[in-house]
Amino acid sequence: MIDLYYWPTGNGLKIGILLEELGLEYRVVPINIREGEQKQAAFQRISANGRIPAIVDHAPQGSSRPLSLFESGAILTYLADKVGRFLPPAGRVERHKVQEWLFWQVGHITPYLSQLQLFKEKAPQPIPFALDLLDAEATRLYRVLEVRLSEVPFVAGEYSIADMAIFPWIQPLRQGQDLTHFPHIHAWRERLKARPAIQRAYANGRELAANERSLALQ
Incomplete structure (x- = not known):
């Protein structure tokens, strides 16, 4: 059994998608980041950085003790390796290509697009310099x-x-992007949106927090 400490944001949805794709048995432990639950000491013993997502695998391979992990890239890699799907094994060139795009998502997509959304949606007043900079980077x-x-x-x-990591962060309406200018992204999103596991992951997220903006799939 895997415990998923989670809220249905872009980062949280990545792990929900992979767990559904893998068919692993898991239990959602909601961490309501809108109410500050990520700051609680009990959660920070699992996620040292105090951010979702995190997991506890109660039956890790090679150990009789539960394994806790935080950071979405580490969790995705661990779960894919655990089952042997969606990440080629060590030593294969294809594995490096997956990691290349996974690290691109972690290092560029999340930091810049999350800041853009923050300035667009929560700043008390517009900050043109920040918006111009982040719009251009998006x-x-x-x-x-x-x-x-x-x-x-x-x-x-x-x-x-890598696709599972990037997909929840491509939210064109929130990010001021018109997908008519990006037809290949549009086609890719439609392919992923049609996957039953992704549909289940988003449905699970809506059951928990229907108003989370990351759950919209315009």
Whole structure:
């Protein structure tokens, strides 16, 4: 059994998608970040950084003790390796391509697009310099993804944890992007939206917090 400490944000949805794709038995432990539950000491013993998502695997391979992990990239890698799906094994070139795009998501997509959403939606008043800077970077990142998806159907060639990591963060309406300018991103999103596991992950998120903006799939 895996405990998923979670709220249905872009980062939380990544792990929900993978767990559904893998068919692993898991239990959701809601961490309501809107009420500050991520700051509680009990959660921070599991997630040292005080951020969702985090997991506790009560039956890790090679150990009789539960394993806790935080940071979405680490969790995605661990779960994919545990089952042997959506991440090629060590030593294969394809694994490096998955990690390349996974780390691109972690290092660029989440930091910049989350800041853009923050300034657009929560700043007491517009801050033109920040908005201009972040809008430009969002457009640049969309172009990087568009070029890649013009070459392959999924970011690492085959469907992988890299797609699962990127997908919840591509929210064009929130980010001021028009997908008519990014037809390959649009086609990729439609392919992923049709996957039953992704549909289940989003349905689970809506049961928990229907008003979370990350759950909209415009």
